[in-house]
Amino acid sequence: MNDVLDRDQLARLVAADIAPGSYVNLGIGQPTKVSDHLTDEQGVTLHTENGMLGMGPAAAEDEIDGDLINAGKIPVTEQAGASYFHHADSFAMMRGGHLDVCVLGAFQVSAAGDLANWSTGAPGAIPAVGGAMDLAIGAKDVFVMMSLFAKDGSPKIVPELSYPATGLGCVTRVYTDHGVFLIQREGEESHVVLREAYGLSVAEIQERLEVSVVDGSGS
Amino acid sequence: MNDVLDRDQLARLVAADIAPGSYVNLGIGQPTKVSDHLTDEQGVTLHTENGMLGMGPAAAEDEIDGDLINAGKIPVTEQAGASYFHHADSFAMMRGGHLDVCVLGAFQVSAAGDLANWSTGAPGAIPAVGGAMDLAIGAKDVFVMMSLFAKDGSPKIVPELSYPATGLGCVTRVYTDHGVFLIQREGEESHVVLREAYGLSVAEIQERLEVSVVDGSGS
Amino acid sequence: MAVEIAPSTTEAVAGIGDGATVLMGGFGNAGQAHELIDALLDSGATDLTVVSNNAGQGDAGLALLVKERRVAKVICSFPRQSDSWHFDEAYRGGEIELELVPQGNLAERLRAAGAGIGAFFTPTGYGTTLAEGKETRTIDGRNYVLEHPLRGDVALIKGLAADEQGNLIYRKTARNFGPVMAAAAHRTVAQVEQILPAGDLDPENIITPGIYVDVITQVSTASGEAAQKEGRLR
């Protein structure tokens, strides 16, 4: 059996699945690592929702410029062919479905592709949403990167979200330590297909999820 | 009694009524003449809805540039401090109420400030609206320039439009050969005030209009 | 996806099928992609819906498409012009459908299509025959009409220059509908005077980011000459 995927391997898998020439937004946190595995040949253009296409890697010490930051407020760099635009234009670009892929972290994803990643719903917590809800509906494909199980062992791919929703029916793939789940919608129905299992067998994963999983490893 | 105002005098009156520093859109036809009477000291900035602020006079023969035209498709020039923008931004500027004054021609204006200037409603005519409806609601003040009476002698300031409307309750002043009419709205009511009469007495004008006119010449 | 550099206008417009909705940039002649429209004429595509400010002028471009009865419907603000004889004839003969849209609503409906807005309330046209049958609403004392997005299968636009990533700049009032149409169409084809290496356009001054552009092709027109004269292009 394959070992579980570590974060770096997962980032590599996501990067390999991004079609050449794609326009991509990488969410804050784990998804940021995907950029380390994108090759020059892929010619991927990175979008940051605070107003830029053609974002380059994080700025080195001597490149830091307070006016050139990403959505996580980290100083970044500019690539040849970059462009700047204002916030309304930037979110119009996402909402209008022009980006090919968004990669996001999550607390939970439902079998129908509903996403929860903005709030734990804990009473007393100060809510903050940022661009999470815009990103959730902001690309042709929305990829999630997360562990398949929470620290308490409960699965994070669920029949129905128990955390507050960020967006409904928006996730198309979930990249987890135990493998990549494709969420395939046909009309009102959706199927969760596991591309290949890591660390656990497909049967073991099925046993621990309340969502029925189609074994896609042969296809 | 004053003589009737000719078109040039009317254009001069309108120009004199435009506050210094105003942003102004001059409609096609008669309103274009207003620009001849704007002084440098007034510092008025002209908008053309096809995407420009800071429009200068019509282009001289050797200045003609096919990429620099006004809304009437006439080659124009660019003034220092001009800016270009796309059509959605240009009409957002109008609709958002940022222009101070629009000056338009008209077939009819109602006592409530309704404007008819885009269609005679003649059967079989090919309709064309252009920016007329956007201009009608596109400024803090909408000034109309027209003759007070049609060729058949019928008044063009009317209780209710008989021509198809371009916009409702939008006109604030009507500059005519017989004087300037202010349309003053208070809640649901509106009053038509004649600032000064030309060519006819206030009483004669009142007699020929079906709209009641307040004599504002003393105020 | 990465922008395609087409070697000719013929190849640039290849694949526009019968029945397509085509967004055509331009206001009068400024910014009109004349050479792309000519190539569309040659391509034989028919039964088109054309979205454009005008409905063709003289005996060129869109007017010829209309003359040949290849346009089933025009969505525009100002079809009637001194030289719109081909449209006039088709319209009077009942051989072309016309959807008349106030110019600002036309621009905003295109913008909505590109921006993922489902519908919007606009004050323009309220109380007029062009709003008949449309939903209305009073919001904060002002009256509005509900308008819906206007999407295209393809947009044919004209820019001044592109870089190899499809980023576009325009020239003066020829910018007009180009940027909103580029975002509103599934596939955007732009003719430009020059195609520059990536990095040659200042990122601060790009008007249409390459994400909205699918095909670029180089066509020389008077716009390029004028830009060279003023030093804006080399």
Place this chain on the structure above:
Amino acid sequence: MAVEIAPSTTEAVAGIGDGATVLMGGFGNAGQAHELIDALLDSGATDLTVVSNNAGQGDAGLALLVKERRVAKVICSFPRQSDSWHFDEAYRGGEIELELVPQGNLAERLRAAGAGIGAFFTPTGYGTTLAEGKETRTIDGRNYVLEHPLRGDVALIKGLAADEQGNLIYRKTARNFGPVMAAAAHRTVAQVEQILPAGDLDPENIITPGIYVDVITQVSTASGEAAQKEGRLR
């Protein structure tokens, strides 16, 4: 009306009354009009509604306005940050009202205010707690929430340079909310690194036309230094 050139930030923000709705540009520190906000702090204006992406960071600007309980309500997308302690305390104490808006809806609501749009249907937030109680509609099979414009009495923004007509350019990702806030506010105050003669900014590259700007004032910050280093400003 013609733009006013204020000799100091104090004079630039004069007249902002108690109870005003203030739009504050910036995303993080980029594009934030720190010096204008400091002047607002000194002005004593209170009972403010602030529209901004964040709700104040550290012990500066908006955070100090919040600390002094001069802000009655914040409309923002992301109040909670590692250094938002003054907001956190006011919020937990029930001393500040919070309207949480997804970032793109915030930008689009500001854009709608400037563009004369009465309301718009957006897909963002549909089916979430942030859309509770709001009108929804399915259009062409997609679900939308109706959102309304967000207007300001005044906007405090930061540009890179202005000309004497109030035309503005920005720098890199510091552009962010500036252009939409300038159009959404009744009165727009911009701090810029340099004020240039009319004609010194290329008409093709102006981001915010002067029609949206009421007051400009010159303030030197690191942005100006960086722009000089790269040759964008003299």
